[in-house]
Structure formats: C-alpha cells, structure tokens
Amino acid sequence: MKPLSELKLKVLDLLKEDARRSPALLATLLGVTEDEVTEAIAELEEDNVIVKYATVINSGKLDDEKVTALIEVQITPERGRGFEAIAERVYLFPQVKSVYLMSGAYDLLVEVEGRTLKEVASFVSDKLSTLESVLSTKTHFILKKYKQDGIIFEDPEEDRRLMISP
Amino acid sequence: MLSYLAPRVREIQPSGIRKFFDLASGNKDIITLGVGEPDFITPWHVREACVYSLERGYTSYTSNAGTPELREAIAEYLHNGFDLNYDPKDEILVTVGGSEAIDLALRALIEPGDEILVPAPCYISYSPISFIGGGIPVEIETYAKDNFKLKAEHLQAKITPRSKVLILNYPSNPTGGIMTYEDWLPIAKLVEKHDLIVISDEIYAELTYGGKHVSFASLPGMKDRTILVNGFSKAFAMTGWRMGYACGHPELIYAMLKIHQYTVMCAPVMGQVAALEALKNGLEEKDQMVESYNQRRRLIVQGLRDIGLSCHEPQGAFYAFPGIEATGLSSDEFAQRLLLEAKVAAVPGTAFGAGGEGYLRCSYATSVNHINEALDRMGKFVQKLKQG
Numbered sequence: 001m002k003p004l005s006e007l008k009l010k011v012l013d014l015l016k017e018d019a020r021r022s023p024a025l026l027a028t029l030l031g032v033t034e035d036e037v038t039e040a041i042a043e044l045e046e047d048n049v050i051v052k053y054a055t056v057i058n059s060g061k062l063d064d065e066k067v068t069a070l071i072e073v074q075i076t077p078e079r080g081r082g083f084e085a086i087a088e089r090v091y092l093f094p095q096v097k098s099v100y101l102m103s104g105a106y107d108l109l110v111e112v113e114g115r116t117l118k119e120v121a122s123f124v125s126d127k128l129s130t131l132e133s134v135l136s137t138k139t140h141f142i143l144k145k146y147k148q149d150g151i152i153f154e155d156p157e158e159d160r161r162l163m164i165s166p
Numbered sequence: 167m168l169s170y171l172a173p174r175v176r177e178i179q180p181s182g183i184r185k186f187f188d189l190a191s192g193n194k195d196i197i198t199l200g201v202g203e204p205d206f207i208t209p210w211h212v213r214e215a216c217v218y219s220l221e222r223g224y225t226s227y228t229s230n231a232g233t234p235e236l237r238e239a240i241a242e243y244l245h246n247g248f249d250l251n252y253d254p255k256d257e258i259l260v261t262v263g264g265s266e267a268i269d270l271a272l273r274a275l276i277e278p279g280d281e282i283l284v285p286a287p288c289y290i291s292y293s294p295i296s297f298i299g300g301g302i303p304v305e306i307e308t309y310a311k312d313n314f315k316l317k318a319e320h321l322q323a324k325i326t327p328r329s330k331v332l333i334l335n336y337p338s339n340p341t342g343g344i345m346t347y348e349d350w351l352p353i354a355k356l357v358e359k360h361d362l363i364v365i366s367d368e369i370y371a372e373l374t375y376g377g378k379h380v381s382f383a384s385l386p387g388m389k390d391r392t393i394l395v396n397g398f399s400k401a402f403a404m405t406g407w408r409m410g411y412a413c414g415h416p417e418l419i420y421a422m423l424k425i426h427q428y429t430v431m432c433a434p435v436m437g438q439v440a441a442l443e444a445l446k447n448g449l450e451e452k453d454q455m456v457e458s459y460n461q462r463r464r465l466i467v468q469g470l471r472d473i474g475l476s477c478h479e480p481q482g483a484f485y486a487f488p489g490i491e492a493t494g495l496s497s498d499e500f501a502q503r504l505l506l507e508a509k510v511a512a513v514p515g516t517a518f519g520a521g522g523e524g525y526l527r528c529s530y531a532t533s534v535n536h537i538n539e540a541l542d543r544m545g546k547f548v549q550k551l552k553q554g
Contacts, residue, residue, distance in 0.1 A: 014461075021534075028468050029461035029534070163190040163511055164200035166183050166290045166339075 004049070007032060008040050012049070015041075016150075019053040058153045060145065068097070068113045069120050071128065072106040072138040083107060086133050095123050106138070117141070178294045182517030186501060190511040197540045198511040199528040202339065204484070206403040208440070209451045215443035216436045228435050230427040231419075232260025232411070236438050239445040240411055248371065248381045250394070256416040259423055260433045260441075264369045264397040264410035269295055270422040271365045271393045271412060272331070276301040280330040285316045287340055287487075287518035287525070289367070292333045304329070305520040310478045310489060314343030318352035325360050332362045334382055337370035340518045340527035341487045342463075342480020347380045354385045364392045369410070370483040372401035372452060375460045377481070383413070390415045393422075400483075401452050402444040407437040459484050462530040462537055469541035470528070473548050484531040487515065491524040493551045501526060508547035510540045 004012075010030055014021055023041065027034040044050040059066055078085045083101055090110055091099045098111040110128070114120035121139070129137050145153055168176060183200075190196050231237060237254035244250040252258050261267040268291065276282065278300035284292045286305040293303035306324050308314045316334070336345045345353075357364055366382040383392040397410030410433075412422060426432075444452075466486045470477040476489040490500045497514035504510050504526075515525030530537055 010457075018534075025465075025534070025538075028465050031464045159205070161201050161203055161205070162187065163196065163198045164183055164187040164513060165202045166181060166517075 004044075005040070007036065008044055008049075011037060011040050012044070015050070015053075056149060056151050058145075060153065064115075066113050066115060067117050067120050068111065068142045069124075070140045070142065071110045071112060071124060072140075073108040073110055073128065074106045074135040074137075075108060075131075075133045076135060077107075078133060086131065089131060090128065093123070093127060095120075174298050174300070178297055181290045183290065183513055186505065186511065186513060186517075189502070189505055193509070196505070196509045196511050197532075197536050197543065199530070199532065199537075199540055200511040200513050201529050201531060202485075203405040203531065204400060204403040204455065205531045205533065206455055208402070208404050208407070209444075209448055211447055212402070212404070212440050212443045216440040219436060219439040224435055224439060226435065228432045228438060230423055230432050231258065232433055233435075233438050233442070236260055236442045236445075239442055240413075243445050244381075244394075244396075244413065248379065249384045250381055250389075250413070252394075252413045253416075257413055257419055259412045259419050259426060260438060261397075261410045261412055261426065262430055262433050263399065263408040264367060264395050265291065266408075266426070266430065267393075267395040267397070267410050267412035267422075268292070268333075268365060268367060270425050271395065271418075272296055272299050272301070273425055274418065274421040275331055275363060275365075277330075279328060281326060281328045283321065283324055283329055283332045283362070284519070285321075285334065285338075286520040287314075287338075287515055287522040288333075289335055289339045290517060290519075292335075292367075293519060296331075296333075301331070302328070307521040308341070308343065309521065310476070310487075310525075313478050313481070314338060314341035314487070315345055315349050316353060318356055321353060321356055325356070325362075329360060329362060331365060332357060333365045333367065335367040335369075336382075337368075337374055337379070337482020339370065339483050340485050340513070340515065340522070340525075341478075342483050342485045343478075344374055344377075344482040345380065345382075346377065347385075350380060350382060350385055354382070354388050357391060358387060362391070364388070365395060366392050367395045369395065369397055369400050371396060373456060373459055373484060374482045375456075375463060379482070393418055398441050398444055401456075402441075402448055403455060404437075404440065404444065407434075407440055409433060409437045409441045459531065462532075462534060465534065466528060466530040466537050466541070469537070470544075473541065473545045474552075475548065484529055486528045486530060487525050488528065489524055490526050493548060495551070497523055497525060504544065504547055507550075508543040510543050510547070 014026055023034050023037040027037045075086050077083050087099055095112050097113050100109040102109050112120055124139055237258045240258055241252050241254040272295050276299040280301045281304045282296040282301045283304050285308050296303040304324050306320050371379040383389050383394045393412055393414040395412050398404040467477050470488045480486050497516045501514040513527040515522030
C-alpha cells in the first residue's frame, strides 16, 4: 500500500468532520482546484478508502431507542484460515454492527444491535455461542453513549467568547 | 470627579471597538466576525494539567520571572521554532498575557516626550499605553498595495531626533500582513542607524501561512535592541489564561521585572502550569489549529473577493482586512449598517488607527458554516448598497 498524498489526507480530514462538504468548498479550503478534489475523492472511493458516507446518529434522541451490546468472544482459530472464517460467519449477521480482532484475553469484539434486550440475548445464545469454534462469550450492554467516532453526543456548548474583542 | 483624573488618562479615547460591542451584545441572530481570539477551546490535556495541579495544591506565588521549568521550556520552544536564543535565567520574563509585557516594556523605556513609532493600522493598545506613559505615539501608515508591510521609506519619514521606540506587530492584527527576512533587512538597518529600541509583539508568530515566521530579534544585530513579546493566547488557544512573556537583554528584562514584581508579583501559577503543558505536549494540536485557520483564511478571502470587495492576501494572524471604499460608505457606517441590516458583526478599520479608514477587520476564527453564512449575508448587503 503506498501512502496517501497530502491532499487526500486533508480531504479525508475535512470529510470526516462533515461528509456533506462539496468539492467546491473543499477546493477553496485547501487552495486547490475543484478538479483536483473531485479526482482525489474519486480515487479514494475507488480504492475503498472512503467506504461510505454514513450519518452518525445520537440514538438517545430517538423514541425507538435500540439496545446495543459489546460482546467479548473467545474462539479457536480454524486451521489454515485463522480467525478470518469465523469472523466472516459472525459479521454477515445483519444484527452485527462491528467486529474487531483483539489482542488480550479474548479474540473478537462484536457489537450487536437489537430492538430489545431479549432480542440481543437470544442472538447471542442462539446464533453466536452455538458456532462451533466459539468457546465463550461475555455480553456487555451499553447504557449510554457519550462519544462515538470522535463525536461528542452532548448538545454542543455555546460560544462563550465576546461578540467583539480586540 | 473628572478633575481628579490625570489629564493623560482623561484624554485617551475609549477603544472604537466598544461601541460595536454594545450594539452587538445580546443579539443571538448576529454572526460575528468580530472576535479577536481563537474559536478553539484550550486543548483538554492542558486544562487537565491545570486541574491536576490544583488538586495537588499548587496555589502559591512563583518566582517573579515565572517558574524555572516554564522559562526553560519557552527558551527551548523559541530556539526550535524561531532560531532565537534566550537564557531562561535572566532573559525571559513570564507575564500576565502579552499585554502586560507590552505595558512593562513601554513603562521601562519611555521618558516624557519620547516618540514611539507604531506602524498602523495596528492593535488598539500601543498608542494609548505609550501616551499614558508620557510618550508621543507616531503612527506610520501602511498600505494595502504593500500588503500592509512596513516600508523603510515610510519609517524613515517619521523618524526624528526624539524617536526612541519602534513597536512592531507582525503578523499583524488587524491586517494579517507579515514581514519576510528580506522585508525586515532595510528596517533593521534604520533601527541600527537611528539607535532605536524595538518592541516586537509576535503573538501571532505561529499563525503564519505558506512560510515561516521571521522574528525581528533573529535578525543580525537585532537581538539586543529588541524586546520580544509573545504568549500562549493565539497559538495555543489560551486567551483567558492570560499567559505571555517578554524576552530580551538581561538589563532590559531586569528593569521590566522590577515593575512586574511591584505590580503583579508573578503570573498566576495555574496559568504557568497550563502553559508548560502546552509547550511540552501541545505542539501537534497547535499545528492542526494553524492548518484549520489557513483553510478558513482561503475561504473568507475568496468569499470577500467574490462579493466584490478588494482584499489583500493576509498571510498571518486570523484576520482578513477587505477594502470597503468602493461601496461609498465610511468604515464606521459600513460596519454599523452591516451589523444592523445584515446581522454580521465586524470591526471598522478606523478602530485600528491611521490608514484604517476604508477597511473592515473580519476575523475568520469561527466555523466554516458561520463564515459561509456571514459571507452570504454580506454579499446580499453589498448588492443592496450597489442598487442604492
């Protein structure tokens, strides 16, 4: 993998802050032409560096609040294919929001989302823990999200600065 | 009670910024480009270091010049960043903001009747403080066509046998002008020739775009003639902490230290703890903030030009200084009507002394969305003016 150009890194930084920024605005902010930005974004998309333009939602503000759990999973790696095969079997479930291979006391960290506690619990007991290579699971339900992907969920503090200062 | 006041204090005018502050205050619909401070909150690790020190009970006086650790860190920072070499023992004085450093320097230097040369438009406090101390402020006009650089011929024209101090502020508030090494050389020559002493307020040094800041004190032969003023407010987003410092020849710093010890004793210890943390672990965040200002600088300059206002390329600080002369309004009228009719606050150039008429200071230390909205409102306002 060759390192990304400085322009691409800066474009990524700005889009991470706000994915709806237009190429024209990015071009002005970065002091380059709009074509250069459009091309950089196209390449980033093509190379699957930009995977998706998703929206970060503060689910605490929704009525139909969902239940999310982080599950520590211990597994025995499969001969020849390591952790990949079992990880795939886990992440293909649509309830599974994210899967990470971890160092330390367990192997996979799996984030599962469901409508109710019961739904998540039965996913774990019926689907996850019954997989052949799964040795054990530990389920932690998330009570409140304060910050996700670098974004703080609290209502933003107002600008405390004086309106005019020298 | 007025008759009790010292005539010099009675005579100085309140800042031209005051009036706009009163007009704008309390109106939530206003978008402000009038703020002369970063829109970032002090990075958490800096605040946290201060909280920790309070928990540990660091609440006493420090040595008058500031803690030895902080002075050493400042010396190292100035050496690495700006090629400056100051001995933390007796060439660095930690002050209550850059403002105190400027006040101390002027008080230490001015005798009644001395002329204090100040390139203008400039930060609002240099002339009044010079005047209170008995000095005669002499403004040297700088021009948009020169990108508001100080030109040797303009300086030369204002030098008299009474000239004693030259106050420099590059990168400049309010113009965003900077001085390169080549720009400085003829100025340094005049300083030498006329035996001037320089107070160089380099509070915006880190906010220099597309090149490296050249400190006046780093020029050949200028270190001993210069009192360098800098601080943490702008580069490290620490305005409210009031942390600044002065560097210079031991005899000058010692004189300033005497005034400092009789007036404020020492800079607040919690600010010093925070400033030390900023220098030790905050340089990367500082660079990210500078990059962010640079992006917004491009946005506002482009936007102001698109509106049809002339705007020189500001290469430092976080201000654009567009010309509004073509609208037929004075700076004051323009700023006032912009505020009342378009709900955008900015500061008229006239608040910054000579050469400010015809200009408007627009701070871009505000979010991209606010800048875009402000530009949109300004555009419509200027359009309306054109249609009469």
